[in-house]
Structures are given as C-alpha cells and as structure tokens.
Amino acid sequence: MKFQLEEFHRNVTDDDLIADLKHVANDLNKRSVTSREYNERGKFSAATLQLRFGSWLKALEKAGLQKTKDRNITEEELFEDLERTWIKLGRQPRFREMGKPLSKYSPQTYAYRFDTWQNALGKFVDYVNKEEQISSEEAIKNLEIEPSTRHKTKRTINWRLNYIVIRRDYFKCKACGRSPATDPSIILHVDHIKAWANGGETVLENLQTLCSKHNIGKSDLE
Numbered sequence: 001m002k003f004q005l006e007e008f009h010r011n012v013t014d015d016d017l018i019a020d021l022k023h024v025a026n027d028l029n030k031r032s033v034t035s036r037e038y039n040e041r042g043k044f045s046a047a048t049l050q051l052r053f054g055s056w057l058k059a060l061e062k063a064g065l066q067k068t069k070d071r072n073i074t075e076e077e078l079f080e081d082l083e084r085t086w087i088k089l090g091r092q093p094r095f096r097e098m099g100k101p102l103s104k105y106s107p108q109t110y111a112y113r114f115d116t117w118q119n120a121l122g123k124f125v126d127y128v129n130k131e132e133q134i135s136s137e138e139a140i141k142n143l144e145i146e147p148s149t150r151h152k153t154k155r156t157i158n159w160r161l162n163y164i165v166i167r168r169d170y171f172k173c174k175a176c177g178r179s180p181a182t183d184p185s186i187i188l189h190v191d192h193i194k195a196w197a198n199g200g201e202t203v204l205e206n207l208q209t210l211c212s213k214h215n216i217g218k219s220d221l222e
C-alpha cells in the first residue's frame with residue numbers, strides 16, 4: 001500500500017490524477033482499470049485517487065472509464081470478512097486497516113462494491129441488525145416447535161448472530177475477559193449457555209462469548 005503518498009501529492013491537480021488514470025487504461029488497452037492495476041502502473045496510488053474523488057468508482061467516472069465491480073466476490077463474503085476483522089480488532093475497522101493480514105479483502109474491494117467505505121460499514125450494520133430482530137426470545141415466542149428437532153431455532157449460529165453476541169459481550173471472553181484486540185492469540189467463540197441438546201435455543205439471550213480455552217469441554221454438551 002502506498003497510502004502515505006497522499007501527503008506528497010497534495011499539489012497534484014485533479015486533472016493530473018485523472019490524466020494518469022486514463023494513461024494507465026490506455027497502456028492496458030482496457031476500458032476500465034482496477035485499483036490493483038493502477039497501483040502497479042500508475043504514477044500515484046489508487047488510495048490517493050480514492051481520497052481525492054471519494055471512491056474508486058467516482059475516479060473511473062471522472063476519467064470516462066467503465067465502472068467495474070469485482071463480481072467474483074459476493075456481498076456476503078465481504079460482510080463475513082468484515083465481521084472477522086471487526087472481532088479481531090474489537091472495534092470498527094478503519095479503511096486503512098483493511099487488507100492483509102487483518103482481513104482477506106482490501107479496502108479498495110469494499111469501496112468498489114459499495115461505492116465508499118462508509119457505505120460498506122452502513123450496509124454491514126443494517127444487515128447484521130436485521131438478524132438481531134429475528135433471533136431473540138421475544139421474536140421466537142410464538143413460533144411452532146419443529147417436531148424433528150424439538151426446537152424453534154436451528155443449532156447453527158450464523159456469522160451475523162456470532163457477531164452480534166460478541167459485540168454485545170464487548171469482544172471479550174465472558175469467563176476470563178481476554179480479547180483478540182489485546183492478545184491476537186485469543187480466538188472467540190459463541191456458545192449456547194443452555195446447551196442446544198438440552199433444549200437451549202439459538203437466541204441472543206442463550207448465547208455467550210468464550211475464548212477457545214473456556215469453550216473447551218463445553219462443545220460436547222451442545
């Protein structure tokens with residue numbers, strides 16, 4: 001990443017940046033340029049253009065190039081990646097923190113898909129919060145018990161619920177208080193308080209955050 005370059009390119013005009021982007025497109029003989037391609041061939045960095053124009057898509061638009069999105073990665077995959085990163089940090093990730101080793105996908109990937117990093121965060125939070133409404137004791141109160149499982153909910157804790165529980169528990173193990181934010185060797189798990197096998201449901205009230213050490217031995221009971 002060449003993020004620091006922004007400081008040195010303060011005097012570069014918008015036109016210079018756009019001209020260089022067009023130049024790279026010409027070089028590649030393509031009607032669009034990805035930020036990775038730009039980082040390899042451009043005079044500046046993709047991050048510089050993003051900061052200047054608001055997003056990579058907007059820079060492409062200004063240059064009269066086609067807007068591209070990486071269609072091989074689904075929104076769901078990006079959200080899961082964001083979830084993992086958020087839990088590792090114990091707080092909302094910043095644009096510049098995204099990418100390896102913390103996250104699988106680069107901040108540019110998020111910016112393509114959602115136009116801006118802020119949009120990506122907003123959509124992620126909206127998506128997760130919907131889960132909160134359907135996975136509480138109150139929400140399942142009137143549901144029928146499924147005869148085959150003798151439960152109202154599934155045993156599996158999806159990643160959204162996983163995130164909501166860990167966030168509620170302040171990104172820490174409920175037993176020892178350790179957190180990946182301060183000790184990267186810690187891995188947090190979400191655990192049924194009343195084991196699912198004993199009739200516990202997969203709802204927020206019956207879930208808690210534990211580290212690997214405190215989760216061991218409990219998993220058999222689930």
Ligand SMILES: [Zn+2]
Binds near residue numbers: 173174175210213
């Ligand atoms: Zn623990």
